[in-house]
Amino acid sequence: MKKGLLIMSMAALGFAACQGGYEKGPSGLLYKIHHHAAGDSIKEGDFISLNIIAKTDADSVLYNSYEMGRASQTFVPKPMYDGDLFYAIMKMSKGDSATIKIDIDSAEKKGQPRPQGIKGKYVIYTLKVEDIIKKDTANEQGFEEKIQAFFKAEGDKLQKAEQPKIDKYVSSNSLKTQKYPSGLQVAIEKEGTGVQPKTGDTVKVHYTGKLTTGKVFDTSNPEVAKKNNLYNPAREPYNTLDLAIGEGNVIPGFDEGVLTMKKGGKSILIIPSKLGYGEHGMQGGMIGPYTPLIFEIELVDVVPGKPAATPQPAPTADAHAGHNH
Template sequence: MKKGLLIMSMAALGFAACQGGFEKGPAGLEYKIHTHAAGDSIKEGDFISLNIIAKTDADSVLYNSYEMGRASQTFVPKPMYDGDLFYAIMKLSKGDSATIKIDIDSAEKKGQPRPQGIKGKYIIYTLKVEDIIKKDTSNEQAFEQKIQEFFKTEGEKLQKSEDPKIEKYISSNKLEAKKLPSGLQIVTEKEGTGIQPKVGDTVKVHYTGKLTSGKVFDTSVAETAKKSGIYNPGREPYSTLDLAIGQGNVIPGFDEGVLTMKKGGKSIFIIPSKLAYGEHGMQGGMIGPYTPLVFEIELVDVIPGKGAAAPAPAAAAPADPHAGHNH
């Protein structure tokens, strides 16, 4: 079975609210089906693919699959109580779109942990059911084969969309990028005047990692984290990422890009997936298969090392881009 499915939870998902016309359900559930396609409704054990926008009733976005550039997939579990998210999802069919409002207080009374930092009465989910693979208890092998074929097809779509995503990002942001033979593209915002790092040197860098949609997924800058809605007080004080460069401690595109800079410089790296997380993406994270990444980098300092082995080739399995950095 395909691993690394994005399993939905109350804390991870939420959606845009629509005004009026909601039907009532148990435990404070409210839902509104915007389009209702013909077909069998979703049942426990089915495999589903959904596009999701998640919000609080204060309009704070918790999750947006459109920003991720891919739908979310999961197996449908048995509802934990009448009136939970999957209780409502099981009223839908392939092609349906709906808004679902989960009463946070009622969910807590039913034993669901209250999401930290969430204010208001509801978590609001707006979703569209993109695909359903019906559970087949009589032929488990055929069921699994259909899911494998689904991921293969989705992977091919994502692979074909990667170059257009990169081109659109560069064009829409009016960037002048230099493309290296590896496929890495670099925009020099400020030319450094200090030393250029060599393999094995320790570098101190400030960074902000984005998807080509503009969604920030990580940063070493507290102010940027706050503006992007990913601020983590437990990470204070936010500080530079310090690592031995060219040693495979980060994804290959990050290593290669920093080695082209000089101390004091600022650059933007547009990193194709083959120099990042490749065809599998980052398991358990928001970086999916064939996802190009954008890193804004400031090379704050270079501490000469004693020399080291050459970096791993770009074809090697990419490492965690934040390895060696305490969040």
């Protein structure tokens, strides 16, 4: 039932806005409900679906559920302290939108870890409550069935939206792609002149992984990592991804796409979810159910017939030390 839940945390999200018109709460909390819909307010134990944009005081985006292409879901916990994020969320109803400003120093004094790299006074959330399933202690089975039905309906919507997302990405980026029977599409940016890898060869590739919204979730390029708030000095030096290709060390679409290339070439792989993370996506990651992926690949080298000495994980939203969002 809980598969696909994105549990929000102070360490992962944040946001900044003007002071005017805010109501004051405990521990330095400021909140402004922009639209207040009729209905029961959110309570502890309810299941909620939220769209969230998160920024720092310096207007640096830390999280944007719209870029993810899906809302975030969680069960409403008991507030960790009087004046935390959920203290404010529990004043909202389905359809409400609000900006919530959390005082970083006050949160730290209450035992909450200070988000790394965040400067300024506030961690600030702008959010909209898309849906609420009210906790029903008298009918736990019915409560769970409603949540299961919610995820089924959300999955159906995401599945129907997948191909239009792919088509829009290809069209808006003016890509000329080769379509393969599996559903993979490959746009060649630079034709390689070297050897073409075969299953079992070790390939050395530079890559950048994106969603169709353009949101980068992983890269072997340190400059791209810095630009997209993915950089982690612990990963230095940023090197190629080295792996035995065609042996299931990466998602199927990555394997298939690299096998179409030649050494020295650059290609863009448009990978449907059935060749990626499928109907479930990645638990706790940026890649949701039925999410198509874009990989920009440079095939740097091919070592025939010699598997990589140390198998490396597939490039994913959670791969590598660079993924501290």
